[in-house]
Amino acid sequence: MNPANYVVLSAVLFSLGAIGVLVRRNAIIVFMSVELMLNAANLAFVAFARMNGNLDGQVAAFFVMVVAAAEVVVGLAIIVTIFRSRRSASIDEPNLLKY
């Protein structure tokens, strides 16, 4: 089993996550898509760790998870705050910062 397959899977998941970020308008789904992209990156890290025969890649993936957890906490708090004032979770709704 060639680990390159995992990297290809990771690329596919990353692209799907990118489509999700760009196409969906619900902020929470956009956020889930971001998480999906992070997980795709993690998969690549893990596959590379196996290819190179050391654990540094796994440690990097571990840090990604930690940071992602922190990001989820803050990001969801922001979404809740925006929802409170605008009564909407659409990511197109807060568009006042423009020309």
Place this chain on the structure above:
Amino acid sequence: MIELMPAEGVFSLIWVLIALPLLGAGILLLGGRRTNSWGPYLGVFTVVGSAVLAVLMLLAMMGQPAEERSVGQTLFTWVFAGSFQADMAFQLDQLSMVFVLLITIVGSLIHIYSIGYMSHDVDKRKFFGYLNLFVAAMLLLVLANNYFLLYVGWEGVGLASYLLIGFWQIKPTAAAAAKKAFIINRVGDVGLSLAIMVMFVTFGSVSFQDVFGQSGEASEGTLTAIGLLLLLAACGKSAQFPLQAWLLDAMEGPTPVSALIHAATMVTAGVYLIVRSNAVFDRAVWAAAAVVLVGLITIFMGAIIGSAKDDIKKSLAGSTMSQIGYMIFAAGLGPIGYVFAIFHLLTHGVFKAGLFLGAGSVMHGMKDNVNMRRYGALRGLMVITFVTFLAGYLAIMGIPPFAGFWSKDEIIHAAFERSWVIGAAAILGAGITGFYMTRMVAMTFFGKARWEDDVHPHESPAVMTVPLVILALGSTFLGMALLFWGNIESWLEPVVGFASGPTTLSSITLMAITLVVVLVGAFIGWRQYGANPVPIEAPRGNWLTRAARRDLYGDLVNEVVIVRPSFALARWLAWFDSAWIDGIVNGSAAFVGGAAGRIRRTQSGFARSYALSMLGGAVLIVAALVLVRLS
């Protein structure tokens, strides 16, 4: 170089000479309407106070031996920048003393006269404030001990003359004349400021002591440059060719102003500057020659203009140009002439003040009409004015023993010491003086009455006639007094130097020739304007008359040579500025603005659009990486 003595006794009050009129000006100009009632008297008082102080100083100075008569007083260091230093310091020597006396005494008389002359003017408080400012600036000019401080007085005089010429600024002609005087004077001021800069570069100092003390060390070229620049300055202030055009228009001001500016103060500043800088001109031969030439040209220009004008004040102004020309001319002759330039300046200051105030008195009686062709036969109605005018008339013509005789005769004598050509020219100028002054007296006081219908000539009040009488006495006796009792040559000699050389003709012969020429001129004038009736409408006259009526085309020359090219250049610059400079600036701004207006449309505020462009960038980077790896 003469060492300056410390200022002690009465000399410790040198600064008060300037401070008194300056205080008067400050109170009158800042005090506002409150000072209306007593303001004019305060103005008179301050100047008279300065005059009394000046006389006391003269007496004190006369008590000193000749070499201890120069007094210096330093109040404080005024400008101190790097190696440049200018003190607020005064120098009172024999030359300054003479000027201080002239300015304060003639100034006092004119102030007194103005009380009567300006009695009906609503703004007379302001007028006296300006007059005081003028006197203060002029005193600062002649008392300064360095060129920098002198420049302050020089500019102050220019400012005050601007304010006074334009005093009746509701008249467009007066406002225009004031501007003209101010602008032409600026041309001269540029010369003075450049001269000061050259002095500082050359000598490292601008004080009289340093400049004159080191003048021997500078090259002749530098000294010539300084001399010519100083001459340019003198031309501006003294209305000499080619900067003479403002003086005739300056007659738009009140008559006492004309008297103050054209007799006692402003126009003599140029003579003072040249005589004060004698150490420069002594070593700059060509600059001195230029001074002589300018003086000669102006003598004739002024005299010819004075012969053709029907306006009594403008005729007198032409005469002033001519007489100042004599002074500049004498100053250019070097040590043989400095003393007599100052001598003539003094006598002229007195008799020309008398003539101007006399003219003012005539105008006062003629409802401010200045056209001599509407005068005539005034001698019986204005006896005091007539007699005092006559004293000035005889003095300016140089009829012995009146004041002008002694001074002008000395100048002509000095000219002959240099060359018979310029001496003959000076004599010819005196002859024309005889012509135009006789013309003026004949048209004003003799012949038939040609008054306008509602004019009732009358003698002026005492406040105006008393100064006239005093000035007439001065016109009569001042020459003799200064020459024989005051010993003006030896008085000024320590400051300006004095030399006398042989002449081709003896003094008596010269005197006789001069007198004959003057009398011939006077006779021609009398035959034309006294013996024959004067037409009310001016005849067309020959080409010279017509040219002289237009100030010998001085304005035309200025117009063609300077004004029109300046206008053309200014218009072109304005076009260039708006078309190109503004075009480039506004164009680039418009380009940036337009581009920004289009580019900012991409800032839609939608986070997904931004994310899309980020993904685009990421794709590009990955594509580049893959291409590099694959190739």
Place this chain on the structure above:
Amino acid sequence: MIEGNFGEEIVFWVSGGLAVLGALGMILSKKAVHSALWVALTMINLAILYVANSAPFLGMVQVIVYTGAVMMLFLFVLMVVGVDSSDSLIETLKGQRLVAIVLALGLGILLIAGVGAGLTDLVPAGLDAANGLDGGNVQGIARLLFTEYLVAFEVTSALLITAALGAMVLAHRERWLPRASQEELSKARFMGPGHPGNLPSSGTYARHNAVDTPALLPDGSTSDLSIPGPLVARGDVRPIDHHDVEQIESLGGGAK
């Protein structure tokens, strides 16, 4: 784990396929809750793939942190926010969808091309040696974390604390007015424009779930006031079957 073994092939294709399916499901679901569940599927399958890649620790962490904590947090927030957030799938930004798909596909193709060019011939080193060094995968990662990556690890702790504080600050709502007393609430209720008494209760003639069945007004029509708003928004309201009503009325013996 032995390289090239057949079991791993099966695991990869099954779990990988489910992961991709979950991702597609997330993108295509109309409702956010469904998306969250699809993502959870992807996460679990990814955890399996981690384990298959000799990373059992990460696999466990993935299950605990992502499927356990993060996804539950998402669902919690959805409960607060997303009740009526079934957004339409109609794109409002012009060209966004097309360009996004093209770019994402381009990115995927480029990445696969890069991987295909660089990695296919590579013989993986395997992690057996590295995992065996400290007596296990967890011990190996622990050694790296507490030696080589100690500073990053410590900084991560600061990051987590900051994130927690930030979330608290963001979620905190300042009380500007004093808490209304019971008396004030009562006054507001009766003087306000709304309905002061109880709203009509739902569930009349309900068969199985009282909440989504509206009350009937005397004339036989339904009352909108009797249904909770979120249910209306979600479209979960059950219509009244008038046949049922008549049947029940007949059972009651004509108690009209």
